[in-house]
Amino acid sequence: xxxxxxxxxxxxxxxxxxxxxxxxxxxxxxxxxxxxxxxxxxxxxxxxxxxxxxxxxxxxxxxxxxxxxxxxxxxxxxxxxxxxxxxxxxxxxxxxxxxxxxxxxxxxxxxxxxxxxxxxxxxxxxxxx
Numbered sequence: 001x002x003x004x005x006x007x008x009x010x011x012x013x014x015x016x017x018x019x020x021x022x023x024x025x026x027x028x029x030x031x032x033x034x035x036x037x038x039x040x041x042x043x044x045x046x047x048x049x050x051x052x053x054x055x056x057x058x059x060x061x062x063x064x065x066x067x068x069x070x071x072x073x074x075x076x077x078x079x080x081x082x083x084x085x086x087x088x089x090x091x092x093x094x095x096x097x098x099x100x101x102x103x104x105x106x107x108x109x110x111x112x113x114x115x116x117x118x119x120x121x122x123x124x125x126x127x128x129x
Contacts, residue, residue, distance in 0.1 A: 006105065007067070009091040009092060009093060009095075010094070010095040010097075010098045011088050011089055011090060011091045011092065011093050011098070011113075012089075012092075012098050012101070012102055012125050012126065012127050012128035013072065013074065013075065013088065013089055013090070013124070013125070013127055014087060014088040014090055014105065014123040014124070014125055015029070015045070015085065015086075015087050015089040015123065015124055015126065016122070016123055017122045017123060017124045018030055019117070022109050022119070023122060026117050027101070028084065029121075030085060030086060033086075034072075035045040035073065036086060040121070041070075041071070041082040041088055042069075043110060043111070044069055044088060044090075044110055044123075045067050045068075045069045047099075047110040047111075048090065048104075048105070049066075049067050049069050051101065051104045051108070052067075052097050052100065052101060052104075055091050057086075059069070060088065060113050066092070067090060067091070067092060067101075068090070068091040069088050069089070069090055070087065070088070070089045070091075070093075070109045071086055071087070071089070072086075073085065073086055073087070074087050074088045075128075076113075076126075077126070087126070088123075094096075098128050099128060099129070100126075101125075102125035102128035105123045105125060106121070106122065106123070106124065108122075109121060109122050110122070110123065
């Protein structure tokens with residue numbers, strides 16, 4: 001049986017890795033919504049798309065690789081957290097790209113940059129199975 005649900009795309013949640021991200025950057029990610037939306041999420045989207053496109057042929061990549069990034073507040077499952085934290089919800093067009101992107105993002109840094117600085121962040125994926 002095949003069921004197609006319109007408007008649903010495979011997704012995963014991302015949060016900067018505590019072990020691989022500077023504490024100041026992690027705090028800024030949690031407390032600065034303008035920087036998170038305007039800098040981190042935009043760069044994250046383009047970074048994921050370029051990582052995934054490098055694994056596909058040109059025609060196939062233009063058709064398949066579509067990524068949407070939005071913000072969601074969740075309580076992390078690892079460690080003790082008394083309040084929800086911001087996560088990036090990444091939606092993909094193809095379910096295969098979820099696992100591939102999770103692996104690539106854990107192995108490689110995404111360079112987040114604005115006018116004044118460049119910051120390297122590594123992300124941990126949640127619900128990427």
